Ligand SMILES: NC(=O)C1=CN([C@@H]2O[C@H](COP(=O)(O)OP(=O)(O)OC[C@H]3O[C@@H](n4cnc5c(N)ncnc54)[C@H](O)[C@@H]3O)[C@@H](O)[C@H]2O)C=CC1
């Protein structure tokens with residue numbers, strides 16, 4: 001299949017199939033509904049439809065506050081009885097089944113067999129390279145990774161990357177489609193384990209596990225260290241621009257010359273910690289303490305409100321800066 005043989009442009013997509021409707025699949029459903037798409041979902045778990053509709057209802061007020069696309073409605077969600085029916089009429093398929101390689105391999109082959117031939121199929125995998133997941137598909141050229149962030153209905157980023165047998169047009173088409181659907185897209189030219197954002201997150205996470213394993217910090221201290229420290233800056237400048245400012249007038253060059261030798265000390269500790277049963281239990285107990293009885297529903301509502309507050313504050317500042325720039329030009 002070539003790009004030329006495709007008829008549907010990314011901005012003309014009307015119906016999205018979401019295969020797997022848990023935390024991420026359900027979040028994708030809420031996102032696509034809010035952007036005005038028709039969504040057909042399928043999930044084999046008993047009770048999945050109720051849980052999905054509850055997730056969408058809980059997310060909807062946040063999405064309404066952010067602004068719904070014209071025609072957006074929860075009534076545009078259909079839950080299909082079979083996988084084949086879910087994908088048969090889709091213009092795009094987003095797979096969000098559990099993170100097990102053998103399951104992804106067979107499920108993507110099944111979706112590939114049932115979806116119309118011109119349709120791009122994306123996997124939400126948080127780490128498997130598409131090269132390893134597309135091995136049983138008969139048209140692997142249209143399979144891509146579209147890695148979202150939780151919750152996909154609020155966090156803009158999607159990382160898009162193909163496998164060795166993915167055709168370039170599919171990567172480009174998926175990137176354009178996600179942009180049309182309101183996402184911020186990183187299109188990757190090569191497969192990296194963990195893509196880009198998870199590589200960075202996992203480095204911080206690995207150190208958090210080290211510190212708990214060695215009794216160096218509590219779960220509470222680790223979370224506070226991020227929310228009241230670097231996390232605040234990372235919402236608008238990434239780690240590179242943040243450290244550029246740490247170098248004063250000398251910028252990144254001075255920062256590296258000044259702090260580089262001293263940073264070698266923590267770098268020597270960056271081996272992977274072993275996830276022992278003790279470490280697992282310490283992480284769970286420490287997290288339970290921080291959660292201190294709040295339900296997931298309560299935590300999700302708190303997270304979404306805060307995330308919207310940050311996004312709104314940043315949009316407000318960006319608008320003020322744009323107005324100042326245009327005033328300065330006149
Ligand atoms: N949870 C997270 O923070 C993130 C997860 N992801 C990725 O999203 C995918 C889904 O993860 P979660 O939503 O967290 O898992 P989850 O466990 O919440 O949801 C998985 C859903 O898939 C369903 N399922 C089971 N077998 C299936 C099958 N054969 N076909 C279709 N659906 C099936 C389950 O019933 C469940 O509802 C994974 O690939 C994961 O790596 C990506 C980014 C973030």
Ligand SMILES: C[N+](C)(C)CC(=O)CC(=O)[O-]
Pocket residue numbers: 126148149150198201
């Ligand atoms: C926990 N996780 C590795 C599955 C997380 C992600 O992949 C992205 C996110 O939401 O942070």
